[in-house]
Amino acid sequence: MTMDRRTVLKHLGTAGVVGALAGCAGVQEQGEGTEASQSGDGSGDSTASGDADSTTESSGPAGTAKAWYSLPDTEIPLRKEALGMYNEASKHTIEGADISDLRKKTTSAIPANQGPKTFEWAHDFVGDYYQRGFIVDKSDSISVEMDQFTDAAQGAVQFDGATVGLPHSAETVALVYNTEMVDSAPSTVSEMKTVMEEYHDPQNGTYGLGYPFDPYFTSAWAQAFGGYIFDPEEDPQLGVNTDATAKGVKFALDNFAPYMPNDPTYGPQAAAFAEGNAPFAINGPWYLSTLNEKGVDYGVAKLPTPEGGEPNPFTGITMWYFSKAMSEDGPGTQAAMDFIEWYATNEDIALRNAKEQGAIPVLDSIATSDDLPENVQGFSEAVQQGVPMPTHPKMNAVWTPYGDALTKLFNGDMDVKPALDEAAKTIRSNWE
Template sequence: MSMERRQMLRGIGGLAAVGAAGCLDRITGQQQGTTAWHDFTEAQESAFKRSLEEFNDGRDDTLNAEAPAEMEKELETALPADQGPETFNWAHDWIGRYHEQEFVYDASDDLEIDLEETYTENALEAVQWEGAVYGLPYAIETVSLMYNPEYVDEPPETLSEMVEIMEEYHDPENNRYGLSMPSVDPYFLSAWLQAFGGSLFDTESEELRIEDDAFIEGVELLEESIWPYVPGDPGYDSQIPVFSEGNAPFAINGPWELEGFREAGVDAQVAPLPDVDGGDPTPFTGVQVWYFTSQLESADESALETTIEWAEWYTTNEQAIIDNAEIQGLIPVHQDYTDSDNADLGEDVLTFAETVEMGTPLPTHPKVDQIWDPLESGLERVFNGNESAAQAMESTAQNIRDRWE
């Protein structure tokens, strides 16, 4: 929204407020006012609520918060109907697709903050598309190795060492496993899939790369060194309890699960991903963003200002940044907090930062959105022994190209 439009809305006053659709409560269907949707876990939510209460203190137009059960599905229903939130938090990889679907709002002319002086270069690039600014970044994250010190004295430095430890503890008949990890989700597997130079997609040529030998070698690495040690059900909800209940020495997961593991009684420790013989683990990294949605195109002045001020406040507030680091293990992208020697961030975030350095950003090209589900299905066929890695990637690639047509 341009400054001219903001001045126009100020001039017509209450008429704009009456005409704005606003977000509807998903249960009551009543107008709810300026709203943020979030996907924080139960363990993370208390810190978010503290931040929200501090932000709202003394404001006439307060920001409401909701946690939808299925963020993507509900956004794609609510936003076209002009009934969605003004902002929501998610990783940056939806930017390109939501630009094409016109689900996001360019706040370039509304922001008071100096973007280049505030955020790291990579984080700032992640929230922009074709010159538009569709949100503000507050952290970066990836998955890393977690271990239970009850079973593991020192984390393994190589995948071979990790396999030896997993082999020692893996005993499915007694509900013990070597590893807890969502086993066919490409995001969680990305470190291994891309360990030998492979990639999902070439953003410059817009070509699919999952049939390349380097990518298939990554799938075969999973077959040999990862999948033999996880539970037979690859789903997220089946994998998490294995580690949280103390039945595995290792987990591969993100900072969002760390506090939950500890609250469950496991003294979970974080370590960098182990080295791979002949390759380098290369996980996807995701910049966490408060998106500006298309609701702001028709929002009244107070809703627009509340949304922009929330994003600017949350992404620069010291306590929110430190809470995200200490409680969630999220790596700051504010330039004042990116010094690795900053002890306030805690050991967890510094270790996750090491793994981030190994990684590559999630691709944001709209075509990539059509890759995830078919690729997960293809990986599951290999996981279940129904197809070889090469066969599965060939059929998956054809499926994806059919979707692109």
């Protein structure tokens, strides 16, 4: 099974904190998902997601389209409000459903022609799904201007000249700090270690840091000293076991792992900070809804600088994909396109998502707006530190072996270079 960062962050984002780990790589899988969260009733605050005039009505008959997404429980109500607002204002109807394992469901349903018209995920599906025919190019059907999105967002939704969806937000990991423990965010890892050492006391249930130790979350350090995990433009393309990458992985092991709970998975690491038992967390914007629910006083800043390097985390662009079902013209396809364009370009939705869920807007008009909450600005700065996750299909074979190696290293089962060499050997074997 592919271990991608959305599997961790979206399925575990809230559930891990409350101890109910959802199905994902390295965790017990759940079923195909639930269609119970149908969201076409138009309920909710009518000011939630923009006004009726912002819909993009088309000519022709009314259509109905299914839209799938996979969200933490805390984000579902706002999504239902947005869907309800669209359905109330439009002649079309969008039927939303939250899916517990979106990758599994889409890869089984779409080839059987039982998939949705559109689904929401980050851009790392783009290359694989396009080559497998799960998503389609709709360049000729898009009626909105692409240059209203940030350059990174525009690039993320394209592959081999095809436009396979529209973007609506960005994400990456940043430093989250408890403002009751820390006056201001440290600018260097050395400063951060001083604070972690002060608070780290596992015997009394406190730690210096809550930080999932997996390929996505640790990418900032693996790629901080000239290393890289995968780059289709490099020779070799695979970089998990280069000397520079090994240096970065060892840096993370030496400087962060000693101050973390002894379970490297998302749930325990996220809980340490969310329960007020750590001064720092390294996590993403999806985490803020959990912290808001818990009543944690926090701030967000870009990642601190390691001596001799620069943090270089993976970044992602969340988008609505044009599923294979949109290759067929008709009212349903038009309904899906109208909804996608409406959602992706609606400034009210983008600002509401930013303020309540920490989502980073990709509309140029508000990406650097003073209206953004301070914490979202912190994540926005962190996005500027990073590099977009590779969309090349070969990347799918990288996540799990590399993640297994990181787990072995965290547990002290192997030395850095042998573990990474073993992962690289497995990845190349899978490629063949």
